[in-house]
Amino acid sequence: MNGFLDASIAALPGWRKILPNYPVVSWLSFVEYIRATVNSLASDGHIRELVCQLQLVGEVWMFVMTMQLTNGLIYITN
Secondary structure, rough: OOOHHHHHHHHHHHHHHHOOOOOOOEEHHHHHHOOOOOOOOOOHHHHHHHHHHHOOOOEEEEEOOOHHEEEOEEOOOO
């Protein structure tokens, strides 16, 4: 794993306290949270790669309703 992935995994449980729709969050909410709590300089490409890595380790599931990623939903499994 890498530092960005590790820090993101550590930050995910904090959402339970602040998000009313936890464990399902919108793509835009996910991006905002990662930038606010983990790395404010993370680009959209970094976050897309992060979601791929989080899916591989079983921390999240990504659901995309349309061809635009911004309409996606993230299900946090932990």
